[in-house]
Amino acid sequence: MAAAFSSEPQTHHHTGHTIYPSPCPPKCFHDGEIFPCTSRQAPRSLHLRNCASAQGDSQNGHQIPKSLGYVDPILASSLPRPLLVTPVQHSISPLVTQPRSHTVEVKCMGRTRIPTFHGAVFLHIYHNNRDNKEHLAIVADPAQFSNDNQLSALPIRSHSLDARWRENESESERITRGAYIGRLTPESQLASQPIDRSISSPDIPAPLVRIHSECFTGETLGSMRCDCGEQLDEAMRLISQPVHVNSSPPAIIPGRGVVVYMRQEGRGIGLLSKVLAYNLQDLGHDTVSANLKLGYKADEREYEVAVAILRDLGLGSEQGEGIRLLTNNPDKVSALEKEGLKVVERVPMVPRHWKCQSGSGSPPSDEEGNRRLPGAMMVGGDAVSGEDLNRYLRTKVLRMGHLLPLPSPTLDI
Numbered sequence: 243m244a245a246a247f248s249s250e251p252q253t254h255h256h257t258g259h260t261i262y263p264s265p266c267p268p269k270c271f272h273d274g275e276i277f278p279c280t281s282r283q284a285p286r287s288l289h290l291r292n293c294a295s296a297q298g299d300s301q302n303g304h305q306i307p308k309s310l311g312y313v314d315p316i317l318a319s320s321l322p323r324p325l326l327v328t329p330v331q332h333s334i335s336p337l338v339t340q341p342r343s344h345t346v347e348v349k350c351m352g353r354t355r356i357p358t359f360h361g362a363v364f365l366h367i368y369h370n371n372r373d374n375k376e377h378l379a380i381v382a383d384p385a386q387f388s389n390d391n392q393l394s395a396l397p398i399r400s401h402s403l404d405a406r407w408r409e410n411e412s413e414s415e416r417i418t419r420g421a422y423i424g425r426l427t428p429e430s431q432l433a434s435q436p437i438d439r440s441i442s443s444p445d446i447p448a449p450l451v452r453i454h455s456e457c458f459t460g461e462t463l464g465s466m467r468c469d470c471g472e473q474l475d476e477a478m479r480l481i482s483q484p485v486h487v488n489s490s491p492p493a494i495i496p497g498r499g500v501v502v503y504m505r506q507e508g509r510g511i512g513l514l515s516k517v518l519a520y521n522l523q524d525l526g527h528d529t530v531s532a533n534l535k536l537g538y539k540a541d542e543r544e545y546e547v548a549v550a551i552l553r554d555l556g557l558g559s560e561q562g563e564g565i566r567l568l569t570n571n572p573d574k575v576s577a578l579e580k581e582g583l584k585v586v587e588r589v590p591m592v593p594r595h596w597k598c599q600s601g602s603g604s605p606p607s608d609e610e611g612n613r614r615l616p617g618a619m620m621v622g623g624d625a626v627s628g629e630d631l632n633r634y635l636r637t638k639v640l641r642m643g644h645l646l647p648l649p650s651p652t653l654d655i
């Protein structure tokens with residue numbers, strides 16, 4: 243770790259953009275040519291190519307509690323380097339980016355209950371030895387709050403979180419990092435143990451899983467250039483739905499599923515480059531050619547970390563439960579299968595706007611009878627629509643092969 247701090251270039255967490263200025267400013271339109279511009283979220287290979295002179299592609303931006311044995315990076319930047327060396331016990335050294343050949347390892351550093359519009363979920367924060375970003379897993383598994391689950395659906399729990407991290411780790415330390423069972427209250431505090439994953443009911447359908455890529459503009463600003471905010475909301479709604487079990491007699495059990503939230507903003511090119519791509523799109527490019535013009539592939543995402551997170555949650559391994567994957571993207575399915583993830587079914591995600599227009603369904607707000615807010619900027623929002631979105635969706639279908647039937651030409655798309 244000490245060596246890593248002194249010599250190893252380190253990658254950067256997206257939230258630190260404003261804190262650490264880029265070592266490699268965008269060089270677009272230099273000499274009349276468009277040059278690849280890399281943000282700190284851009285792929286490491288591109289950084290290294292474009293920033294040959296840079297000292298490192300970034301500082302680390304993890305916001306890590308000191309009690310976990312790490313040093314706050316902002317505080318760290320004001321300290322002399324040798325003081326940064328803090329031993330990290332039982333960690334997978336998330337501050338060090340390992341060479342590509344290394345097996346990806348993930349560790350759930352914390353878990354907590356978040357009440358949402360769709361019900362309570364467990365938010366899991368993961369560290370890994372590949373990219374220094376804090377990827378997330380949002381787990382819907384309300385059965386974990388009750389003891390009267392008749393059918394034995396396996397709880398979706400993180401193996402690395404439930405593990406004992408060191409000999410003398412106290413119950414209260416374990417509970418504080420989220421390794422507890424049931425609902426945590428002042429009266430109820432029961433530390434968890436790693437579970438036996440071999441007992442599950444064969445009748446229970448594989449859990450729904452979405453691997454969602456970060457989109458600040460769509461999810462936080464409510465941008466209507468894309469449907470990412472709506473997709474995140476729809477995924478959380480779907481994984482929280484009760485599950486019908488074909489047992490005898492048939493039964494209904496609480497929803498079970500995961501949204502793995504990957505910090506792969508802009509299909510892996512980062513927010514800065516995505517913003518530039520948007521300008522190119524306003525100039526007439528589509529999402530694919532804008533990416534290519536900036537020197538990227540149409541899609542720079544990788545899925546090893548997502549697969550490792552799912553495995554840590556006991557899902558998708560050959561021996562364990564498979565997953566039903568929420569996506570229209572065939573490349574995502576094959577990328578995941580290439581990593582050995584067991585995908586037993588692909589479940590499409592039809593844009594809400596298309597469903598309403600075709601009359602083939604109504605937006606979930608109506609089905610559920612819940613009042614939703616217009617727009618898609620937040621979980622609990624409604625459908626997103628508009629000219630920019632139509633162009634975006636059409637490109638996904640026509641140029642990226644997304645498995646989504648376009649609505650009829652008479653519809654507004």
Ligand SMILES: Nc1nc2c(ncn2[C@@H]2O[C@H](COP(=O)(O)OP(=O)(O)OP(=O)(O)O)[C@@H](O)[C@H]2O)c(=O)[nH]1
Pocket residue numbers: 453454455456457458467468470473506507508509510511516519520529533568569570571574591644
């Ligand atoms: N480069 C680029 N990225 C975009 C653009 N619009 C949205 N994104 C990003 O695309 C990612 C979402 O990926 P999509 O390609 O929309 O969908 P997908 O995950 O491949 O496919 P589905 O699973 O079917 O949703 C998010 O990271 C967004 O930030 C764009 O115009 N250019």
